[in-house]
Amino acid sequence: MEELALRIEAVLLVSLRIVPTLAFAPPFTLLRLPVPIRLLLALSLAMALVAGNPAAASGALEQGQSLLSLAAGELLVGIAIALSLQIAFAAIQWAGGAVDIQAGFGLATVADPTTQAQMPLAGTVFSYAAGLIFFTSGGPYDLLALWSASLEALPVGHGLRGGDMAAIGALLGSSFTLAMGLFALVMLVLFLLDLAIAFMSRTLPQMNMLLLGFQVKSIAMLAALPVALALSTGLALRLLRLAVERAPGLLGAGG
Structure with a gap:
């Protein structure tokens, strides 16, 4: 009975890395x-991780360490893992917002029914596309391997070892650089249109170039987005892989 209670406590603690x-x-x-589906999924994955490495999951509990301190440490590890994916998708949203401003959509946002938040048009399209790429390219398996490796490198009770600030800075820099690359084609098209409109405003000052520019650039952005999405699939995949590969640096568990 005591062993069963110990196993249940270990599962609950490990689930804090996943939630x-x-x-x-x-x-x-x-x-x-x-929410109940997410909780059941987290508990199921935690049960699998504990069954695969019971010593790392139950060692601190057998030593009688405080459950509260163990839970706090596991939650910090889980937040660090989630942060790597949040950085990748935040970079996509930021780059999409920059494109929206360049195209004249800066005053308009898209209401996302899932997150109940206001999101930029281009960033929303590419975020959902990146999510599709994540699930179809084996991202969940990589994430499961990351959770398993984190339990082996940082058993329950060890908490974070102090993330490497250089690794965090490298992840931020690489993520935002790759995110800008996703929208490079759209930005180039909009830049060339800005140049053309600027020359037209010098030769045809009587025309309302501001209004014309908004219309032309809006149509051009909507036409260029599908092409840019098709050409930047590899970059999106690299961005997602980078987020998973650099997560151990955020944990202080090595690269």
Whole structure:
């Protein structure tokens, strides 16, 4: 009976590594899943991780460490893992917002029915596309492997070892650079249109170039987005892989 209680406590603690990602990190926040389903999924994955490595999950409990301190440490590990995915999708949203402003959509946002938040048009399209790429390219399996490796490198009771600030800075820089690359084609088209409109405003000052520019650039952006999405699939996949690969640096468990 005591062993069963110990196993249940270990499952609940390990689930705290998984819950932050399923509850707060894209692309899982882009899915309309009920909270009980997310909790059951987290508990099921935690049971599998504990069964695969019972010593790492139950060692601290057998030593009689405080449950509250253990839960706090596991929650910090889970937040660090979720942060890597949040950075990747935040970079996509930021780059999409920059494109919207360049195209004249800066005053308009899209109401996302899933997150109940206002999101930029281009960023919303690419975020859902990145989520689709994540699920179809084996992202959930990579994430499961990351949780398993984190339990082996940081058993229950060890908490974070202090994330490497250089690794965090490298993840931020690489993520935002790749996110800008996703929209490079759209930005180039809009830049060339800005140049053309600027030359026209010099030769045809009587025309309302501001109004014409908004219309032309809006149509051009909507036409260029599908092409840019098709050409930047590899970059999106690299961005998602980077988020998973650099997560151990956020945990202080090595690269």
